[in-house]
Amino acid sequence: MAYLKKIVMNWDRVDDRNVYPYNVPGISHLGSLEIDRDVIFIAGENGAGKSTFLEALAYKCGFTAGGGGRAVDLGLSDVSLKLASVLTLSWRQKIKQGFFLRAETFFDFAKYIDELARDYDPKKVYKPYGGKSLNEQSHGEAFLSLFANRFGGRGLFILDEPEAALSPQRQLAFLRIIFDLVKEGKAQFIIATHSPILMAYPGATIYSFEEGGLKIVEYEETDHYRLTKAFLDNRERFFKHLFDD
Ligand SMILES: Nc1ncnc2c1ncn2[C@@H]1O[C@H](COP(=O)(O)OP(=O)(O)O)[C@@H](O)[C@H]1O
Ligand SMILES: [Mg+2]
Numbered sequence: 001m002a003y004l005k006k007i008v009m010n011w012d013r014v015d016d017r018n019v020y021p022y023n024v025p026g027i028s029h030l031g032s033l034e035i036d037r038d039v040i041f042i043a044g045e046n047g048a049g050k051s052t053f054l055e056a057l058a059y060k061c062g063f064t065a066g067g068g069g070r071a072v073d074l075g076l077s078d079v080s081l082k083l084a085s086v087l088t089l090s091w092r093q094k095i096k097q098g099f100f101l102r103a104e105t106f107f108d109f110a111k112y113i114d115e116l117a118r119d120y121d122p123k124k125v126y127k128p129y130g131g132k133s134l135n136e137q138s139h140g141e142a143f144l145s146l147f148a149n150r151f152g153g154r155g156l157f158i159l160d161e162p163e164a165a166l167s168p169q170r171q172l173a174f175l176r177i178i179f180d181l182v183k184e185g186k187a188q189f190i191i192a193t194h195s196p197i198l199m200a201y202p203g204a205t206i207y208s209f210e211e212g213g214l215k216i217v218e219y220e221e222t223d224h225y226r227l228t229k230a231f232l233d234n235r236e237r238f239f240k241h242l243f244d245d
Pocket of ligand 2: 052
């Protein structure tokens with residue numbers, strides 16, 4: 001269910017377009033982004049503005065990482081809050097449930113859950129996370145545990161580079177989790193990723209944040225697919241260029 005329908009960047013509310021975060025490649029060309037799929041990916045080079053954009057979006061949706069309802073729980077920068085203030089969202093159906101997760105801050109989240117478990121009933125607190133502390137599971141296990149258990153219901157899930165925690169095998173398992181949640185018609189995913197495995201999800205739209213603007217690209221046209229395929233097909237050719245003086 002594509003709850004979130006459209007994201008509009010209100011440039012008329014921006015004083016100076018030449019300063020960060022408005023001047024980074026992906027954001028500087030942001031107009032309005034229509035969403036008609038349950039699963040969309042944000043691709044683009046490092047520094048394109050994907051994380052800044054997702055933070056602002058998550059904040060605008062009212063999500064927090066820990067559930068405490070404050071921006072500080074997300075570890076959001078002032079910049080993301082500023083960007084959030086010039087975004088407008090339209091919804092097919094407004095939804096409050098959801099989740100924003102960054103691989104980088106996953107362990108902060110795990111720590112937060114541990115603190116809750118210390119203060120409340122650990123059995124209850126850990127139940128949605130596989131029955132034990134996320135810190136006692138491997139990064140990948142913990143991550144999948146989070147999805148398989150806690151994400152069982154309705155929601156909009158905004159994820160920043162979830163592949164960081166996952167082996168290729170676990171990325172496939174994660175695709176299945178996305179499939180199951182989407183099939184039930186309850187979940188929408190917005191995922192920034194560099195993973196050629198994740199972005200292969202059938203029927204997803206891939207938005208690429210680029211110098212020249214925001215583009216919708218076919219899977220096979222992404223740098224991630226092309227470069228990975230070319231590398232795997234003939235890595236010697238790459239090494240020749242990479243390592244030759
Ligand atoms: N406080 C800041 N001032 C100026 N530039 C910044 C600041 N924080 C991040 N940037 C730059 O903004 C760009 C976008 O960052 P980010 O959203 O993390 O990109 P991505 O997630 O696509 O890799 C990067 O080039 C980064 O160096
Ligand atoms: Mg990033």
